[in-house]
Amino acid sequence: MSLSLHAVSLTLAGAPLITAFDLVVEDGEVVTIMGPSGCGKSSLLAYIAGDLTPPLLGHGRIFLNERDVTDMRPEQRKIGRLFQDDLLFPHLTVGQNILFGMARGSKDQRVEKMRLSLQQAELGGWEDRMPSTLSGGQKARVSLMRALVAEPSCMLLDEPFNKLDEELRTSMRAYVYSHLQSHGIPSLVVSHDKADAPRGGRVLHIRKSGEIVHA
Amino acid sequence: MKWLGGALPLSVFWLAPLLGGLAAVSFTANDPAAWRAFFSHPQIWHGLALSLATGTMGLALSVAIALWIAAGLHGNMAWNKMQQLVGGFLSLPHLAFAVGFGFLIMPSGLIARVIALALGWTTPPPWVTTQDPYGFALLAVLVLKEVPFILWLIAGHMQRPEFSSLLNEQARVARSLGHGDGSIWLRVVLPQILPRLLWPMVIVWVYGASVVDMALVTGPTQPPPLAVIIWGDLNNAQQALNARGAAGAVFLTLMLVTAGLAFASAWRLFAPLLDVFFTQGPSGAGAPRRFAFALLVGFRSLYVAVFLLLFLLSLTGFWAFPALLPPQMQFSAWSELIESPAPLLNSLSLAFVSVAVALTFAIAWFETVDERFDIAVLAFSLAALTLPAILIAQGQYFLFLHLMLNGSWFGVLLGHLTPVFAYVFIVLQGPYRAFDPRYRSVSYGLNTDALRFWAAIKVPLLKPPLLTAAAVGIGVSIAQYIPSQLIGSGRVSTLTTEAVTLASGGNRALLAAFSLVLMAIPLLAFTLATRFARNTP
Numbered sequence: 001m002s003l004s005l006h007a008v009s010l011t012l013a014g015a016p017l018i019t020a021f022d023l024v025v026e027d028g029e030v031v032t033i034m035g036p037s038g039c040g041k042s043s044l045l046a047y048i049a050g051d052l053t054p055p056l057l058g059h060g061r062i063f064l065n066e067r068d069v070t071d072m073r074p075e076q077r078k079i080g081r082l083f084q085d086d087l088l089f090p091h092l093t094v095g096q097n098i099l100f101g102m103a104r105g106s107k108d109q110r111v112e113k114m115r116l117s118l119q120q121a122e123l124g125g126w127e128d129r130m131p132s133t134l135s136g137g138q139k140a141r142v143s144l145m146r147a148l149v150a151e152p153s154c155m156l157l158d159e160p161f162n163k164l165d166e167e168l169r170t171s172m173r174a175y176v177y178s179h180l181q182s183h184g185i186p187s188l189v190v191s192h193d194k195a196d197a198p199r200g201g202r203v204l205h206i207r208k209s210g211e212i213v214h215a
Numbered sequence: 216m217k218w219l220g221g222a223l224p225l226s227v228f229w230l231a232p233l234l235g236g237l238a239a240v241s242f243t244a245n246d247p248a249a250w251r252a253f254f255s256h257p258q259i260w261h262g263l264a265l266s267l268a269t270g271t272m273g274l275a276l277s278v279a280i281a282l283w284i285a286a287g288l289h290g291n292m293a294w295n296k297m298q299q300l301v302g303g304f305l306s307l308p309h310l311a312f313a314v315g316f317g318f319l320i321m322p323s324g325l326i327a328r329v330i331a332l333a334l335g336w337t338t339p340p341p342w343v344t345t346q347d348p349y350g351f352a353l354l355a356v357l358v359l360k361e362v363p364f365i366l367w368l369i370a371g372h373m374q375r376p377e378f379s380s381l382l383n384e385q386a387r388v389a390r391s392l393g394h395g396d397g398s399i400w401l402r403v404v405l406p407q408i409l410p411r412l413l414w415p416m417v418i419v420w421v422y423g424a425s426v427v428d429m430a431l432v433t434g435p436t437q438p439p440p441l442a443v444i445i446w447g448d449l450n451n452a453q454q455a456l457n458a459r460g461a462a463g464a465v466f467l468t469l470m471l472v473t474a475g476l477a478f479a480s481a482w483r484l485f486a487p488l489l490d491v492f493f494t495q496g497p498s499g500a501g502a503p504r505r506f507a508f509a510l511l512v513g514f515r516s517l518y519v520a521v522f523l524l525l526f527l528l529s530l531t532g533f534w535a536f537p538a539l540l541p542p543q544m545q546f547s548a549w550s551e552l553i554e555s556p557a558p559l560l561n562s563l564s565l566a567f568v569s570v571a572v573a574l575t576f577a578i579a580w581f582e583t584v585d586e587r588f589d590i591a592v593l594a595f596s597l598a599a600l601t602l603p604a605i606l607i608a609q610g611q612y613f614l615f616l617h618l619m620l621n622g623s624w625f626g627v628l629l630g631h632l633t634p635v636f637a638y639v640f641i642v643l644q645g646p647y648r649a650f651d652p653r654y655r656s657v658s659y660g661l662n663t664d665a666l667r668f669w670a671a672i673k674v675p676l677l678k679p680p681l682l683t684a685a686a687v688g689i690g691v692s693i694a695q696y697i698p699s700q701l702i703g704s705g706r707v708s709t710l711t712t713e714a715v716t717l718a719s720g721g722n723r724a725l726l727a728a729f730s731l732v733l734m735a736i737p738l739l740a741f742t743l744a745t746r747f748a749r750n751t752p
Binding site (some may be wrong): 078085089091092096099101104105146150152 | 497
């Protein structure tokens with residue numbers, strides 16, 4: 001699997017925000033994009049996912065596994081997302097949250113898969129709990145599992161560790177990146193925190209001019 | 216002792232009439248002869264079935280239609296615009312809308328005239344429209360009136376910044392998991408909104424099942440809904456029949472409580488079946504955008520048509536059947552309305568004074584009583600709005616017999632204050648308590664005393680909810696029929712009581728004029744409130 005961006009750029013009300021750049025993220029690779037707040041890094045992810053709203057406008061093509069998804073609706077792109085909030089649906093149980101995005105099919109198989117993924121989140125047997133009864137770290141792990149069982153072709157992570165406390169942050173990073181790599185999912189992380197980049201991973205910077213450069 | 220300033224006037228002028236009324240009606244109904252007389256009445260079971268069916272169908276249809284519209288407009292239209300759009304509709308009194316809608320659909324009404332023009336009819340068709348035996352006309356008016364109310368409430372929730380941004384983020388996640396807009400509405404948004412609509416839905420349901428004024432004008436007559444049967448007893452000069460009416464109102468209330476509990480347990484039992492729907496996986500279902508938009512346009516056109524028709528009719532004398540426009544204009548209805556201005560003046564004074572008193576009481580409460588006691592006032596407010604008006608108002612009538620308040624303007628004012636304060640308090644409580652206390656700390660550091668802080672900082676910042684509460688209160692007071700008629704004992708005539716009387720007579724122009732004024736006052740209040748709320752920082 002791979003994610004490639006061809007001449008992607010962003011404008012805000014007509015003014016350039018991010019100038020055209022190319023990027024290929026390979027199978028299981030995690031690329032980090034760094035930049036100060038307001039530089040357009042979250043909007044870049046929104047453009048890739050397909051839900052950028054005016055006055056922001058994006059240009060350029062987006063390919064997933066050689067397939068052009070630029071003109072597809074967001075729900076058809078199979079692009080998973082993580083935000084700084086866990087955004088678990090508060091009216092659904094932990095198990096129902098996991099099942100929410102899982103492809104349709106035999107009920108038994110789906111439930112089995114949900115249980116397995118909760119075990120991987122170290123939350124085996126917690127499927128009937130409501131999200132509000134979970135700790136921050138537990139919610140973050142469920143949120144990742146919910147995205148993974150939907151079998152995304154790539155993942156976009158928007159400051160995913162920002163709201164966790166210092167200790168939790170280190171362990172969550174390791175947890176998230178190891179899962180993304182073992183699933184072979186190409187991933188883009190945007191952050192303003194250098195420590196969010198996985199060791200040895202590629203890091204890009206958004207300059208004030210809107211240019212994207214390698215660190 | 217500061218809290219007394221907020222709690223005392225409220226207890227004396229609002230809570231005491233409410234609880235005293237409930238005690239008085241229970242006391243009057245505690246009479247075996249009255250219950251025997253009530254149960255030997257041949258029409259009560261049919262009437263009860265009509266009442267429950269009207270209330271339940273009315274609620275189900277209005278919620279379904281409102282949610283359909285909201286689903287199509289979600290993410291497509293600014294909710295604040297939506298709220299402005301429907302705010303005017305929902306403030307129109309049911310009774311006035313029922314009159315106008317009746318003029319539209321009746322055999323000699325505007326719709327029949329348009330068809331007559333096309334098909335060459337010369338006499339009105341033999342339609343049964345208003346006052347049909349099954350109450351379809353009553354149901355239709357109810358639904359047309361409640362859809363804007365529910366939409367207005369949804370818009371109110373959707374506009375709260377934290378809630379709407381959370382829903383937007385959740386929608387992004389749901390989309391990334393493969394769900395389309397329609398699926399997101401049903402599986403993510405709706406389950407989080409519906410619980411917030413629980414009490415308004417109870418209010419709509421009870422209203423539909425116990426409404427009197429609208430049922431008198433457009434509901435079935437032989438037999439009528441239960442509330443109308445009870446109403447007949449209450450307006451009778453015989454004391455025995457009054458007691459039978461009291462028993463009937465208690466009976467209707469008990470039946471509503473029973474049915475409500477039955478709904479609640481059925482929901483408990485069947486809600487788990489919905490889990491399948493939430494967990495079956497992504498669906499690309501889109502939202503019914505065009506359909507929703509068409510429905511909204513339809514609603515708007517209908518309301519405008521009713522308005523125009525009432526206006527036209529109020530200027531008309533004799534208007535022979537297939538003619539599409541009246542032969543000549545005359546102003547006799549309007550001059551009659553202005554020459555005997557008591558109903559208009561009573562309606563206006565009751566509305567303005569009850570709203571002013573309600574706002575004063577609410578603000579006095581918020582400023583002097585700790586927030587944790589709000590729950591008690593909210594509970595009593597919900598009781599005032601969810602118990603049938605026919606129960607509360609007749610209790611107040613029995614209570615006021617001892618206080619010599621029946622037939623007085625002040626007695627009617629207390630009757631109006633019961634629902635008006637309840638609405639004002641519910642509208643204001645959230646925004647008033649959410650006011651950022653740091654503004655106070657900052658102001659006190661700037662040589663500002665408590666009064667100046669309140670008048671120069673707090674009131675201007677809270678202007679939008681204060682104006683909305685006032686507009687809602689005016690709409691509520693103007694629409695009151697049961698307390699005005701019962702407590703006023705025919706001596707305090709209002710626009711509503713006059714309109715109901717006129718509806719059974721032949722003077723269409725005067726009825727139209729009264730209905731139009733009934734609509735115009737709340738609409739004006741809402742328009743002004745929206746307009747002045749806009750100039751808020």
